[in-house]
Amino acid sequence: MSDLNIAVLGAGVVGLTTALELQKLYRNAHIDVIASCFESDTTSNVAAGLFRPGTSFCGPNEEITRRWISDAYRYWDYLRNTSEGALAGVTQVSGYIFSSKYPNIVRNHYIEKLVPVYRPATEKELKLCPGDWLYGSFFTTVLTSCEYYLPWAANKFLERGGKIQKHHVEDFASISLGYDILVNCTGLGAKHLCDDNKLVPIRGQVIKVQAPWIKTFFYGDYDTYIIPGINSVTLGGCRQYDSYEQSVNKYDSLNIKERCEALVPNLKSAKPIKELVGLRPHRDPVRVEKEVRHCNGKKIKIVHNYGHGGYGVTTAPGTAIYACELVRETLAGNSKL
Numbered sequence: 001m002s003d004l005n006i007a008v009l010g011a012g013v014v015g016l017t018t019a020l021e022l023q024k025l026y027r028n029a030h031i032d033v034i035a036s037c038f039e040s041d042t043t044s045n046v047a048a049g050l051f052r053p054g055t056s057f058c059g060p061n062e063e064i065t066r067r068w069i070s071d072a073y074r075y076w077d078y079l080r081n082t083s084e085g086a087l088a089g090v091t092q093v094s095g096y097i098f099s100s101k102y103p104n105i106v107r108n109h110y111i112e113k114l115v116p117v118y119r120p121a122t123e124k125e126l127k128l129c130p131g132d133w134l135y136g137s138f139f140t141t142v143l144t145s146c147e148y149y150l151p152w153a154a155n156k157f158l159e160r161g162g163k164i165q166k167h168h169v170e171d172f173a174s175i176s177l178g179y180d181i182l183v184n185c186t187g188l189g190a191k192h193l194c195d196d197n198k199l200v201p202i203r204g205q206v207i208k209v210q211a212p213w214i215k216t217f218f219y220g221d222y223d224t225y226i227i228p229g230i231n232s233v234t235l236g237g238c239r240q241y242d243s244y245e246q247s248v249n250k251y252d253s254l255n256i257k258e259r260c261e262a263l264v265p266n267l268k269s270a271k272p273i274k275e276l277v278g279l280r281p282h283r284d285p286v287r288v289e290k291e292v293r294h295c296n297g298k299k300i301k302i303v304h305n306y307g308h309g310g311y312g313v314t315t316a317p318g319t320a321i322y323a324c325e326l327v328r329e330t331l332a333g334n335s336k337l
């Protein structure tokens, strides 16, 4: 038996993936996941879940950022190929990104050499969708539907002996008693917990529709995307910086519908299922760092893992593996803090 007690704060894609990685590293530790919201109440559940980091996504430096992205791709692609891949909601999908503006919009230096296919669209493919598309790429990647992944990951964590508690954490001191280390995966919640002014919501809104004939994803200009998932197709989107509005905005809905139907006209006959809003936890750079806080004469060891913006499903496994290294360093007592 181990005397090691770890609390992971947060049960979105980042928290649960980090908790599973910690269980691999510390097989006998007592690990708790503590969160105020689960599954359909998280931002993770709003995401279409396509593996495609934005070209501006960044960790502390280029080398670490690339490591996060390649570790993450390996994790998702490995899971997809196991007997549990379908249960975990991980699939492979291909599609197009088009732009009428600039050639670099359709390039992605992070994944061009990572995914199995990433190539320029042919002249014929540039005419697949209405519009004056001048530039395009076709690529194959993975997609993780959090509607499946979050329950799958929570069950896996419980099966391996983890415990899950529903609780809103007011501050680190109030939760730290009895734990050797806290792993902070609270997404936008970290803004208050850490008083972090660099963490900003980027509001997104999507429409989930039934359109089973859509098997390919499409991205167009102005944040327009059509992404087929397991049970529905996600139509998006928007990026509203520093907006905390969590209700559906009817003007955003009309605008998304219009842009998506202009890109793929047969979506006009798609049946709407629901509309969702999520606040992407954006931070530049994403914070995966260790910290020791001193509170009432006591040391609180913390590893932060938050601020993934619009790319948390894509990169969660990569930052989780890195956060585990920081936990190991901190607990081994060789932390430079």
Ligand SMILES: Cc1cc2nc3c(=O)[nH]c(=O)nc-3n(C[C@H](O)[C@H](O)[C@H](O)COP(=O)(O)OP(=O)(O)OC[C@H]3O[C@@H](n4cnc5c(N)ncnc54)[C@H](O)[C@@H]3O)c2cc1C
Pocket: 009, 010, 011, 012, 013, 014, 015, 034, 035, 036, 037, 038, 042, 043, 044, 045, 046, 047, 048, 049, 050, 051, 052, 167, 168, 169, 170, 185, 186, 187, 188, 189, 190, 193, 203, 204, 205, 206, 236, 237, 277, 278, 279, 280, 281, 306, 307, 308, 309, 310, 311, 312, 313, 314, 315
């Ligand atoms: C419209 C939209 C589309 C997106 N599409 C994609 C996509 O295709 N691909 C992609 O990679 N990403 C996408 N994203 C981004 C992705 O959803 C986020 O990056 C990701 O969900 C962040 O995960 P998280 O676990 O950090 O946060 P969350 O899912 O928000 O989880 C945070 C957890 O912390 C808990 N918490 C917070 N504060 C506290 C507290 N004080 N006490 C206790 N618990 C607390 C919450 O209850 C929750 O359990 C999209 C986002 C949006 C909004």
